Amino acid sequence: MASSALAKPQMRGLLARRLRIHIVGAFVVSLGVAVFCKFAVAEPRKKTYADFYRNFDSMKDFEEMRKAGVFQSIK
Template sequence: MSSGALAKPQMQGLLARRLRIHIVGAFAVSLGVAALYKFGVAGPRKKAYADFYRNYDSMKDFEEMRKAGTFQSAK
C-alpha cells in the first residue's frame, strides 16, 4: 500500500467557470426560443392578418351585422 498524499482538488474559480458555461447555454436557448417564436407564431399570425385584410370589405361586414340585428342604434 502506498501512503502517498492525494492531490488537492481545485477550489478556486469553480463558480466562475460553471457560470460561464451556463450563461452561454442560456443565451443559446433564448436565441432558439426567440427564433421559434418569430417563425412559428409571429410570422404565420402576420400572414393571416394580411390575408384577411387583403379582401376585407368593412361596409359589407357592417351591413351583414346590421341586418342580423347586432347594433341597436343602426337600423
Template sequence: MSAALLPKPQMRGLLARRMKFHLIGAFVVSMGSAVLYKFAVAEPRKQAYADFYRNYDPMKDFEAMKAAGVLESAPAKKCW
C-alpha cells in the same frame, strides 16, 4: 490512505467557470426560443392577418352585422 488517491477539488475560480457556462447556455436557449417563436408563431400570424385583410370589405361586414341585429346603434331598417 484513500484520501491521498482522490484529487483535490478545484475551489478557486469555480463560480466564475460555472457562471460562464450557464450564461452561455442561457443565452443560446433564449435566442433559440426567440427564433422558434418568430418563425412558428409570429410569421404565420402576420400572414394570416395579411390574407384576411387582402379581401376584407368593412362596409359589407357592417351591413351583415346591422342586418343580424348585432349593432344596436345602427337600425336594421331605415327609419326615414
C-alpha cells in the same frame, strides 16, 4: 492514509467557470426559442392577417352585422 490519496478539489474560480458555461447555454437556448417563436408564431400570424385584410370590405361586414341585429342603436 486513504484520505491522503484523494486529490484536493479545485475550488478557486469554480463559480466563475460554471457561470460562464451556464450563461452561454442560456443565451443559446433563449436565442433558439426567440427564432422558433418568430418563425412558428409571428410570421404565420402576420400572413394570416394580411390575407384576411387583403379582401376585407368593412362596409359589407357592417351591413351584415346591422341586418343580423348586432347593433342596438342602428336600425
